[in-house]
Amino acid sequence: MNRFYKRYSDLIFHLLSENKWISLAQLAERTGFSKSTIWRDLEFLETILPENWKLEKHETLGIKLKKPESGTLETILSEIRKKNTYFHTLKLILKSDGIDIAQISNKVHISRSTAYRHIEKLQEVLKESQLALTPSPFKVVGDERIIRRFLMQYLDLMSFSPEAEQEWLHSGGFQQDLLEVTSEHSITLRTGAIQRLKMVIYISNLRISMGYFAAFPIAFLNVYKDSKFFLAAKDLMHYIAKEKIPSRETQLQEILFFAVYLMSEERPTNRAKHLRYLRRRRIGEKEHPFSVCLERLSDIAGFNLTDDDIFLFHIYQTFKRIHLGNEFNTETLQSSMLQHLPYYETNPLFQTLEKLVAETFSKIPLVFSKLNVLEIFTLFQAAILRRKNKHVIQAALVCRTYYEKDYIREVLKYHFGHQLAISTLDSSSVDLISEYEEFDLVISTELNQSSKLIGHLPAINVSAFPTGSELMEIRQFIHDHFFEQIGLDKEMIYPFEK
Numbered sequence: 001m002n003r004f005y006k007r008y009s010d011l012i013f014h015l016l017s018e019n020k021w022i023s024l025a026q027l028a029e030r031t032g033f034s035k036s037t038i039w040r041d042l043e044f045l046e047t048i049l050p051e052n053w054k055l056e057k058h059e060t061l062g063i064k065l066k067k068p069e070s071g072t073l074e075t076i077l078s079e080i081r082k083k084n085t086y087f088h089t090l091k092l093i094l095k096s097d098g099i100d101i102a103q104i105s106n107k108v109h110i111s112r113s114t115a116y117r118h119i120e121k122l123q124e125v126l127k128e129s130q131l132a133l134t135p136s137p138f139k140v141v142g143d144e145r146i147i148r149r150f151l152m153q154y155l156d157l158m159s160f161s162p163e164a165e166q167e168w169l170h171s172g173g174f175q176q177d178l179l180e181v182t183s184e185h186s187i188t189l190r191t192g193a194i195q196r197l198k199m200v201i202y203i204s205n206l207r208i209s210m211g212y213f214a215a216f217p218i219a220f221l222n223v224y225k226d227s228k229f230f231l232a233a234k235d236l237m238h239y240i241a242k243e244k245i246p247s248r249e250t251q252l253q254e255i256l257f258f259a260v261y262l263m264s265e266e267r268p269t270n271r272a273k274h275l276r277y278l279r280r281r282r283i284g285e286k287e288h289p290f291s292v293c294l295e296r297l298s299d300i301a302g303f304n305l306t307d308d309d310i311f312l313f314h315i316y317q318t319f320k321r322i323h324l325g326n327e328f329n330t331e332t333l334q335s336s337m338l339q340h341l342p343y344y345e346t347n348p349l350f351q352t353l354e355k356l357v358a359e360t361f362s363k364i365p366l367v368f369s370k371l372n373v374l375e376i377f378t379l380f381q382a383a384i385l386r387r388k389n390k391h392v393i394q395a396a397l398v399c400r401t402y403y404e405k406d407y408i409r410e411v412l413k414y415h416f417g418h419q420l421a422i423s424t425l426d427s428s429s430v431d432l433i434s435e436y437e438e439f440d441l442v443i444s445t446e447l448n449q450s451s452k453l454i455g456h457l458p459a460i461n462v463s464a465f466p467t468g469s470e471l472m473e474i475r476q477f478i479h480d481h482f483f484e485q486i487g488l489d490k491e492m493i494y495p496f497e498k
Contacts, residue, residue, distance in 0.1 A: 006342060007033060007041050009077055013343055015065035016073055023062035050079045077339050078159055085110050087158065089118040094151055097210040098137030126150070144212055145257075149331035151203050157338055161195075162202040174198060174239050181235045182262075185228040186269065190317070193265035200261045201239050204254060208241050213250045214257035216328065221256055229266070233259035260328045264321045268313075275309055278316055290319060293360040300352065301384060302486025311383040318379065322372050337374055345370055349492040350377050384493050390418075391482045396433050397424045398444040404464050411466050412443070412474070419478050433457065441477060 010031045015022065024035045031038065042063060046055050052068035053076060081087050088108045092099055104115045123133050129150050131142035140147055175194055182189060207213070224230050233255045245251045268274035283291050283306055298305045305311050325331065344350050354373045361368070397412070399405035405424050412420055425433065427446055433439060442459040460477065462470045483490040
């Protein structure tokens with residue numbers, strides 16, 4: 001769906017990433033578009049930029065995007081989507097049970113020829129999602145679960161809120177009942193689950209009002225009808241338009257549809273107990289794909305990722321949710337990640353992870369979409385950065401005087417915090433440092449070329465009043481030292497610096 005505005009989002013992403021003047025030639029190289037195309041797109045962007053956003057152009061310097069203090073990539077992309085007629089056309093089709101060109105042209109305020117071009121593009125997008133568009137009157141057809149999954153992706157991408165819709169009648173009651181029912185059935189929900197479950201109810205009611213109902217194999221129903229998720233979903237079914245459901249069997253299918261989402265949104269109640277289970281059972285099964293995947297991910301990271309409680313807890317929930325999505329053909333991922341996919345799917349680490357999970361889980365089989373890989377990519381990146389933030393450099397600070405030592409030590413603590421473990425030494429003992437085998441770096445105000453440290457330990461000279469460039473050199477050393485230690489290319493980790 002992001003293809004509807006990919007050119008504009010690419011330009012904005014690179015302009016915001018630079019946060020300075022960038023030439024047309026550089027933009028062309030990074031986006032893959034011609035300079036003339038970029039210029040036309042920039043002229044269009046100027047007409048739809050939100051308030052307080054400004055696009056500056058200069059004949060020699062290039063282009064610069066100025067944003068308000070609170071402006072983010074998400075806020076401007078959201079504004080562009082709201083003004084994009086492709087998305088308005090798609091919304092009309094998804095929320096109706098058949099609509100013609102005249103109605104689209106009239107409601108979206110576009111010409112008939114433009115409406116037909118929109119329809120052609122929509123047909124391509126729907127085909128990629130295993131759906132189709134009927135001839136006029138246009139409506140989406142295909143497997144009902146896939147249609148609802150597509151609706152979930154679209155509404156989430158558009159930052160949709162059921163409460164803002166006239167037909168949403170459950171703004172207060174549903175949330176309160178959901179919390180009470182999940183508590184009664186000992187179900188703890190993940191962050192953001194309430195809003196996503198509201199969307200599931202909204203979509204169910206929308207499709208039921210058109211006469212379309214969820215359908216699962218009867219075997220699924222037999223397996224899950226006594227589960228706590230099914231019983232909890234059953235307790236909430238008064239929020240579904242039951243009077244429009246033709247039979248009890250169909251009603252049970254709709255209950256199962258909501259129960260699937262409850263399962264995917266469940267978070268283990270006792271985190272410590274769940275982690276013990278994962279380490280004893282799942283990781284203990286050496287041939288299990290989950291265990292193999294963690295081992296291969298650890299090889300890439302350069303350290304044992306199973307020692308990271310946060311990563312282990314979340315990565316298992318991710319694989320569980322992907323498994324449920326594959327089994328039930330439902331959408332259980334927050335699709336707002338979709339807008340970031342074009343910028344990271346060409347990243348070497350992203351491609352490595354994509355290949356790794358596909359190979360590791362091929363025998364189950366478990367199918368990973370690019371959005372699934374992006375979620376794993378962010379969890380992996382977070383684990384690396386978390387390890388980096390805990391990385392400590394053992395530093396010897398060698399100074400000439402006590403006041404110089406006191407001042408420089410506090411300057412280093414202020415700028416580097418726990419990243420430097422500082423031991424202070426007298427300048428007369430500098431030649432003995434290399435014998436202790438406990439330091440990673442020497443910081444000194446008077447290190448000379450004749451010192452025995454040369455060729456043994458890295459050393460950085462600083463002034464009595466350390467300058468910005470000297471502090472930057474120390475920061476770079478800390479950065480490089482971590483990646484050299486774990487053996488990972490630092491260009492693969494955010495912020496992807498060269």
